[in-house]
Amino acid sequence: xxxxxxxxxxxxxxxxxxxxxxxxxxxxxxxxxxxxxxxxxxxxxxxxxxxxxxxxxxxxxxxxxxxxxxxxxxxxxxxxxxxxxxxxxxxxxxxxxxxxxxxxxxxxxxxxxxxxxxxxxxxxxxxxxxxxxxxxxxxxxxxxxxxxxxxxxxxxxxxxxxxxxxxxxxxxxxxxxxxxxxxxxxxxxxxxxxxxxxxxxxxxxxxxxxxxxxxxxxxxxxxxxxxxxxxxxxxxxxxxxxxxxxxxxxxxxxxxxxxxxxxxxxxxxxxxxxxxxxxxxxxxxxxxxx
Ligand code: ADP
Ligand code: MG
Numbered sequence: 001x002x003x004x005x006x007x008x009x010x011x012x013x014x015x016x017x018x019x020x021x022x023x024x025x026x027x028x029x030x031x032x033x034x035x036x037x038x039x040x041x042x043x044x045x046x047x048x049x050x051x052x053x054x055x056x057x058x059x060x061x062x063x064x065x066x067x068x069x070x071x072x073x074x075x076x077x078x079x080x081x082x083x084x085x086x087x088x089x090x091x092x093x094x095x096x097x098x099x100x101x102x103x104x105x106x107x108x109x110x111x112x113x114x115x116x117x118x119x120x121x122x123x124x125x126x127x128x129x130x131x132x133x134x135x136x137x138x139x140x141x142x143x144x145x146x147x148x149x150x151x152x153x154x155x156x157x158x159x160x161x162x163x164x165x166x167x168x169x170x171x172x173x174x175x176x177x178x179x180x181x182x183x184x185x186x187x188x189x190x191x192x193x194x195x196x197x198x199x200x201x202x203x204x205x206x207x208x209x210x211x212x213x214x215x216x217x218x219x220x221x222x223x224x225x226x227x228x229x230x231x232x233x234x235x236x237x238x239x240x241x242x243x244x245x246x247x248x249x250x251x252x253x254x255x256x257x258x259x260x261x262x263x264x265x266x267x268x269x270x271x272x273x274x275x276x277x278x279x280x281x282x283x284x285x286x287x288x289x290x
């Protein structure tokens with residue numbers, strides 16, 4: 001039978017905005033040695049806004065038109081930012097495919113379109129000249145999210161977006177470090193932009209970038225093999241495999257359904273500060289049971 005203390009803790013957690021789907025994580029959370037955080041939507045607010053569009057040979061409006069027509073079918077936060085910024089008519093897309101951690105590929109019946117990150121462009125053998133790369137690096141280093149828009153073999157433009165770090169992210173990291181936890185941010189985003197975000201969280205935070213959703217799961221699996229009892233905190237489709245793999249999995253309430261389904265607990269309103277309460281609550285509960 002479930003100990004009464006666990007039931008009480010689950011009820012208290014609910015009142016405070018944490019939905020616990022698997023009571024066992026109260027037992028595991030204090031024992032976890034390594035916390036893995038997704039970046040976009042987990043440490044950042046996940047509501048990026050377009051700051052600038054840099055077209056190559058076409059108009060800014062057309063870059064946005066192609067991007068929005070392709071992104072319309074994606075649930076990614078970047079996709080939502082792009083589509084909501086566009087009010088014109090879409091081009092007719094007959095087929096599209098989301099490539100988690102990379103972007104979207106689509107076809108209008110004649111042409112292929114790619115909207116996503118540098119890794120996607122490389123994978124599709126799209127030629128990127130050095131001036132485009134320089135522009136990308138410059139903005140990425142400033143912390144901007146960057147989307148490449150390509151048609152067939154050509155880059156049509158770059159879309160730069162900014163996403164703010166959650167106000168309480170630093171205090172959560174500080175708390176966990178004080179509890180002697182190892183912390184790693186794992187993200188599909190590029191090194192330049194992720195490093196800028198992670199630097200603001202303070203030192204002693206590890207960073208792994210440019211990885212696919214399956215890489216995220218592999219990292220968690222390795223951590224399990226190292227007996228670190230990994231906790232994964234994420235929000236996206238791209239985090240679902242890692243959340244499923246982790247001993248402890250926590251999803252953001254505003255995250256995608258699949259992330260929520262794959263997790264042991266959910267933080268309502270995506271409020272990351274709740275992790276501090278959650279950790280204290282599970283420690284207290286285990287002390288009672290012991
Ligand atoms: P994170 O791990 O930070 O949550 P994701 O794995 O969701 O990020 O995405 C990693 C990167 O892949 C994004 O930063 C973006 O460059 C690119 N990407 C993924 N999906 C899309 C999309 N629908 N449109 C544009 N870019 C995308
Ligand atoms: Mg995310």
